[in-house]
Amino acid sequence: MRSLRYVQCTALCALFLGPAAGQAREDADRVTEPTPVAVAIEQIAEVTPHRFDGDVRTLTAAVWKPGDPIREIPRRFYPKPGMVGGPDPLDIDPLVQQQQEPSLSGQLEGLGETFTTPNRNFDGIGFTGVTPPDPTGAVGPNHYIQAANASGGALVRIYDKALPTPTQLAQFSMDSLGTAQCGVGLGDPIVLYDRHADRFMLSEFSASGNNLCMYVSQTADPVSGGWYAYRFTTPSFPDYPKYGTWPTDASGGDGSYIVTANDGGPGIYAMDRGAMLAGNAASFIRVTIPGLSGFGFEAPTPADLDGSLIPPSGAPAIIMRHRDTEAHSGVGAPEDLLEMWTFDVDWTNTANSAFTQQPSIDVAEFDSSLCGLTSFSCFPQPGTSVQLDPLREVIMNRLQYIRHFDGTETLVGSFVVDIDGANTGGVRWFELRGGTPGWSLYQEGTYSIDSDNRFMSSPAMDQSMNIALAYNVSSAATFPSLRYTGREASDPLGTMTQPESTIFAGTASNSSNRYGDYNHMSLDPEDDCTFWFTGETNASSLWKTQIASFGFEGCGCETVPAAPLLAAANNGDNRVDLDWNDSDLASVVSYRVLRSRTPGGPYEQIAEVTDTSPGVAGGLGYTFSDFDVSGGIDYYYAVRSSDGAACNSPDSNEVLVTPTGVCTLAPVFGGVTVVNAPEFGICTLQVSWVAGSAECGGPVSYNVYRSTSPGFVAGPGNLVAGGVTDTTFSDLSQLVDGTFYYYQVRAVDLANGVEDDNSVERFNEPRGVGGGSCVSGSPCDENPFVDVNPDGPLTVCQGNVPVLTADLAGGTGPFTYQWTRDGAIIAGATLPTYQPADLGLHAYNVRVSSESCPDEVFDGLDTVIDTVNRPTFLGLTSATNSSSASSCSIDLQWNPANNVCPGPVTYNVYRDTSGPPAITLENLIAGGLTGTDYTDTAGLIDSQPYFYSAKAVDNTTLQADDNLVVLSETPGDPSGGMQDAYFEDFTDVLVINDWAITTGPGAHNCGAWAIQNDSSWIPLLSSGNYLIADNRRASAGGTDSDCLNLPSTSTTATSPAIDLVIQGLQGVTLEVNVRFEYEPGDFTGDEVGAIDVWNGVQWINLWTSATASLNQQLSFDVTAYANSAFMVRFDYQGAIADKYFSVDNVRVVTDVAAACMTEAAGPPSVPRGSLDTTRNGAGIDLTWNAATCTATDYNLLYGDLSNVSTHALQGSVCALGNGGSFTWASPPSGDLFFVVVSTDGAGAEGSWGLTRTLAERNGTTPSNECGVTLKNATNYCE
Template sequence: MSVLCATRISRFVFLVPLVLFLTVSGDVEAQTKVGNIYPIELNDAVDYTGSPDGSLRLAWEHTLTYPGATYMAAHFRNFQLAPGDYLEVSDADGRQSYRLDGRGKLDAGTFWGQHVKGSTLTLRLWVRNPSGAQGFQIDEFAAGFEDIGSVETQAICGSDDKENAVCYESSHPVEYDKARAVVRLLINGGGLCTGWMVSPDDLMVTNEHCITTNSDALNTDYEFMAEAPNCSDFNCQLCHDGVVFSGGTLIQDNAGLDYALVQITSGNPAATYGYLEIDDRAAIVGEEIYIPQHPGGRAKELGIFSSDGSDTGGICRVFSTTRPPCSGSGYNDVGYYCDTEGGSSGSPVLARDSHKVIALHHCANCPNRGVPINLVYAEIEQFLCADRPSRLVAAATVTGDNEVLLEWNDADVVGVIEYVVERSRTQGGPYEIIATLPDTSPGVAGGADMSFLDTDVSGGATYYYVVSGSDGGSCVSDPSPEVSALATGSCTLEPIFGGVGSVSNAAEIACTLNLSWSLAIDECGGPVVYNVYRGLGGSFIPSPSNRIATHWAGSSFTDFDQLISGGIYAYVVRAVDLANGVEDDNLNLLAGSPTGPGGGACTTVSVCEDNPFVDVEPEASTECVNSGFQLSAVTTGGSGDFAYQWLRDGVPVPGATGASYTPVLTGPHAYNVQVTAATCVDAIFDGSDSQITMVDAPFFDGVELVDNAHSETCGVDLSWNAATGVCAGPIRYFVYRDTDSPVQLTAENLVAAGISGTSFTDSADLVTGETFHYRVQAQDASTGGFDGNVVEKSAFADGPGSGPNAVLNYDFEDASDISDWTVTTGPGLHTCGEWAQSTDSARRPSGGSGNFAIADNQCNPLFSRTSTTMTSPAVPVTLANMTSVTLEFDMWYDDDGAESGSVEVFNGSSWQTVWQDAGSDVNASQVMDVTAEAAGNNAFQVRFDYQDATQDRWFSVDDVQVIAHVEVACSTADAQPPSVPDGDNGTQPIRAERLDTNGDALQVNWDASTCGSSSYNLLFGSLSDVSSMGIGGSACALGGSGSYGWNAVPAGDLFFLVVGSDGNGTEGSWGVDGGGGERGGFAASGQCGATTKSSTDSCR
């Protein structure tokens, strides 16, 4: 078993495709090929280990990337996950995502996963089950490209009259709505067709040459509403995301009639996007038609109009019903000049008068052709509705005030299980469903009559009814003939009202929003008044608790009560007929935001006259936490005593109930105050929050530069921009170093503390060639607050002369550059286009700039051939201490398949090929290791060879360099001696004990184990100079034991300290002062031969 003990993250980029081939005879419009299939062996998730403690964890992660791809999909084999585990499949940013569990799609085990748009496919295996499982393999993946290859058979009759579907949303709303049921099919990761929903049970129809097997149906992505959002938007293959349902089951197909009936099993798309009805009849020559389709796999387009001369009036029409079939025999195809393309296969051809399907489009060549749908319907009817009930007969009778009795006969088929009652106030509809009733005699045809008592009717109003019988699925009778009744009794109708019409900002000093609406039409005599509701933010549900005006007369309302400047307020207005007290139930909502004149802040006002105006000062500021800064509530007007409650980010601050407030929480926050007069119920606020930022640390961008010092003693130079701050300061800097990233801010990693400048050179314990990571923190000494930046930079140290050395360097900017190279023609056919300098930006390689070198076949309009070689001058590559040699250049190789190209280097005795074209375009920077050919070579050369180019292709290069990488070792400096621990963290501080009564001798002890030094020095000075740390003398080389008997103690009041020493002129830190800086500064004491002082913090 392969144990996955940690998250594995990897990225593969593939270049060699396994091409899809599609074989279709005659004029049949094949699937449009949209992508390539790429073999891969990805077995890392096989026999994966579970989660021992049952917690959800990421066990495996893998990313497939194909640069430039428009979509990606993976093919899974032997998929089996344990219960509770799942595979998450997504694009790079997680916007498109789905999960697979168990045996995967439809429990198939081996299948194509759903595609995601873009060039990256991320897979994450999440496990919770402790047992683990078989896992899965990925043996191939698909990557799609925009308009790859050519559309197999185009069927544009004259000019292309198709348009993006959305172009017809307003002008042809029924046609647009019907097209919702049309779906884009991505089959087996690489083929595109069109299909359409044919029943509410999620059955779909397409061509048999699109979906031929159950495996095809399983491995198809069914994408609905893939439409360009705007009429003029660019359209391309698999453009404009829709909603994808992945996986289906093949119900029935017929190659002769070229249809396939598929059950989409991964959801219920028909419930959302509807389905198309079949017109079970022969098409009629001359009748108007339209074709919703996904031509070429693009976003949905509609063919409604036609510029072909055969279509009168410029409208798509049936041209013929006797065209020879393009597949099968024994029937005739329907012919039309409505435009289609490859990828339109499987589209519905709909009659304009009924908006029902009359043909199944399947082939091209103007006239384009479709299978008569009545022939298809004869074979699939059993799946759509085995026994459709006849039309019912209903009657409507007024049986009392405010009630209508509806009666109808029981259906004539046993399969009906329910009846749907629909009602309208308008003759002929549209209708709305008011009841769904179970059959009272299930399993019986022609049983007891059914009835429904409609008690939701208003006196004086006429109601129109239809009834349908249903088997609960696709078998639904046609609606009954419409019946009507004029109800008696009281009028209970609500007003006819469209809701709020506008909400506008008054832009006045007081925060005000103006509302307006069109007057309602009463149905019961009136008069009509209006209720106004208000909510915060973008939406709310109207209720008595948020009603701000009741029975308002007129068609406008002004709201100024407690509105806050810049706040968002949503409104609903409803009409009330006072004749019956009925309020309409519209939810039409509009929102607005009040501001002052010119877009400035407005002032919040209150309905209560005793409340004052209030202004919080200042409106914005950045302050130090220990500065004593206060916010003030400045009131104007009002009367009586005021109560205050301060708010931070809209939340009341406990105990903050005075007229002023001192912010204590660091960071940016919004402050306001609620003021309430003693006689008022409501409160007043400042119209805009005060934006206050409290800080205790400097503003610092972190370390700016970390660079190899390239010195004999290993060193790294650091520098940074000075921090700024609002606190008293001074500002000091602390440098941390670690061999791992991220750098941890620990005492062990602190290499410099309390620096006042903006640079530092680290030279202690650095090892040549080893990478070290650095962070610099800024501290305000008055507060002790550190800025907390996370900027981290790294460098390694080596000796003088290390680094890259260009032994050959040509950017082709000067005309003389290319003259240094030898340009020849042949041995292939050559008429023009040999290597030369160029300024043509259209052919400049990616990464290049300015001038470049190119062998360009676009040199003669007719039958040009280019065969040419460009060879560099010979250069010695003999530098000492070389570790590697690289050849680096930018190139654009534009491939057509007939030419050949290569990059070669001369190793001193023969030419070696380091790059050979693989039959595909390359436009990228190149880095090639040529150490074996170049190192020690006195006559190293590079040449670019281009042979037998045709068809306006080219080979261009720029910035050609041969880089010798040199590494010279530096020496490791001794570690700087540490200071003596100061006792703050549990260590022992320095202790002294008199050895005699007059104090001429002292026993001095210190902690020499926590951060030991090879030796120590004792420094002393007069106690009167302790504030300046003035050193007057010393006792040197005390050894490393931590104990010293000082027998020559000078007279007087003294202070003294013990510091580490390396014996070579460097003494340790004296510790940090109260401001966090180095005690006594950074200059050495000069005692005991010390010329350098360590900058590390006190050892703890």
């Protein structure tokens, strides 16, 4: 059961409807003090959970395989009325320059156990057949759980936390935990770790129904400890749900799970966390906030808790969003804002819950318009026109809340912005400090350091107030990748000072524009220092996910050692000698030796030297010799002291050393990037890589290795090509169809012969044309490589087919040639060139063989040519009744045809009363049209169905397309038929003000007609609100003083006046759902219900209640009572008993006869080819077929033959009669053209005849001869 409640406010409250008219724009955009918001909320009956008491390792998950279908999860778009036309874009984001200051380049963190090298970095869930993946993950004390969209709902993986690569413990479909509609999930998963309950929470929405499916682990063990499964049904589809854990509430309880969603607008939910943790029945409530004009998709973001401390007792949950005021309020709006609401939920009495808008927080200007405010395509990728969704509408997952040990409360969040007005994406991040209600901006920045787009961000803060920020990167030169950066608490405000580090460097573009739609950073509760991140990236055109963890070395450190003092020397070839002083802290146990090839880092740790005097400060110094160096190369060194835990000194002074000796370095090279299957006839794989660079000055070549086993070791036994100087290699050496091949590529510096040792591996399977089978390439070296030019596919017009040429490379001639069509030999085609002449779609190739080889070779890719002589046309797209009372008409529309022939293209339209219409002159209603629409009016009859086809004609080849599309429509006046003249279902409670309500005798506080929604007394076939005269009262011994001891109540409810004076009115019906409760003898007197209507003079009774209860829909014919002020009255008399009379769905239905008027068709044309002429002296005898199609009369039109192309008339002979013959006694001298044209005798003439493409000669222009003023060329006669 649903009941409508209101959130309680502690100050003056008004229904939040936005600013009143006339307020300044600043008031509309900015809230300056806490504002309680009175909003109607739905409290839905408690949801009883299903228990899963098993081990998730027994559950299964469907695995996507290549060839399975790929599904896209739709992103719902809700257009808003009054969308702002367009924001005033910023030229440059005001915070970008601060981030790009050169001084930041020197603030770099060392590596090893440090921030810029993840201590875990491993593959997460791979492609599942669904886009986008929506990756999410959360870390607990012993487990990491990741989830992503999959073909059967969300896929879940549980890992341990082992270093460097965790072990997968379980994988299952999330919906295998659910029942009913949650037994079939749809995705948008979220994983949270509820730290202060030591539980995990999983969620997705269901494939049917509007359900949030939430799963709470019964124990701290998500593998074998069991789960509670809840299904919360929402009013509309809860798209893009985001979750926050908030473990405190107004009544001192266990708080809420806060959920925000895009459910037709910004919806906010609170779920009873305490009940869900206990596995008890749990309820939830919902509130909404006003939408932002301009965005078609939007959802606020809830704060989610990290850290060991809970919020202050009773602190309300926090919800935020960003507001680009120019985008949502128009050009010239004030500063941009962060908006905040707090939700103080009282689960003891939800009516006491408070939803409050907090003061808006001014931030630096930002631009949300990334390729507009609604486009799903914006950020480019290499080598494709597919652009990625920026998702500019939300504060990204997560908005993190931490309460620190010193009492500081922080909120950290981020969202994407346009940094330059040219749709370049950067990440706006912010940190708020304070606490409700005193939140304020502590710092903000925009992270963008080059022309790459950065988006889909996720930030978090550790216990030492250091911030990490991870995100996606993409551009026309950069494949979609995952990177991260960060800042320490002591760094300059508003900047990310850590170098940008790579989690995964993408090697391919994504095949779909849908990306993300979010990533997820979480904080490890084991130390409150380690960040865990998961996000989407690409190793192929199909996405993958990656999981990484990293952290700041100094997190949790209280006493930082001083930086050592370093010195260096070069005491021989290919060596460097370092020495430094002992630390002044007895706690130091080791020294980390760091080396870099660039000044200032980034460094790699090359050694760790043990402190030989532990517990003693200021002892003897230390030395280290580095023999792994190359002559002539600059090396930069630093040393850092460490206590073996969180405390590490800053870097020592940096020293530069250039060793003597030989250069022994391999090239800098990233390995193979992609292996493509080009789908040639010969089994071929194309291996590609990015060029390497030599360290020792020589040119670089590449060795390509191949195996049929993954993880192979590159060596001479699997070398397929050496000394390659290009960055691609086409391998067609005896590859076998249906076999996967694995490749590694290594670079060689030709100056020293050193090969790099990367083991990057990519694989693919050779495929034939269209994904079919392929044949293995020839092993015969004498045969050439064959390339047929031009390459296909080609679409050409007949007579304009190009000559095909077999271009050969390599091999030893002479060669023989044999051309093929669709795999079959073309007789006589044995030259190096061939010109096809076949109409239709065909694949051409040539077989070439050296005289010394027993086999043939051919182009791996057929040249496919589609030779056409007609346009490509998809036919009619719509046929719409556009009739009015004065004219029957049907509007026809189509899209332009595609044509490769010279053209031009015109369109012919055919009509018949049965379908499909035959393509004949008899059915032709318009020819030679050049536009893409036509309105048919000629001879249409009201209520008669008509069937239409359209053909596109090439005016050069005179060929029409072959589409078979037939559309049907029936003309008729749209004002006719059965229509509601009045309908009221009482959904709007204010409609009661439109009804006249009376009561009597005397003053009464109960019994009068009113609107309510209690389902106990609702009429049959109704739902929601209804109208009721409710005279239920306490029993004789009761205390309800409002109703006891009162005289009998009479009450009436009278509708507004309804005008039923309608032309063509044939009938009026009144329908109403009625529930009347009767019980005689309960008290003195019996209650009576009645339904009356006003006929303009008096009330007419239609129904009076019998001495029995009634619950049904009633229907009455009220045609006889129709008038300009028709009204309906419900009357309840003598209502003293404990009963009621309720009504709903009051409907007045009219039946109106209204027909459109038929426009006369034109006179039929003279049948084509029937006009004959014979010389008769100086005159001409004319005969034509006037019998097949008869006309009232005929006129003869003539002109100068030299102007025949324009049919320039010179004169006419009128009224030839309708017998089909005429002698033209005195034609003008000279060369003439003439035509016999039908006429209706009333000023309209028919067709002058059709061209070869069935276009009307001289168009629709009338001759204006013989009194003609109208040409109606729609009635063609065969």
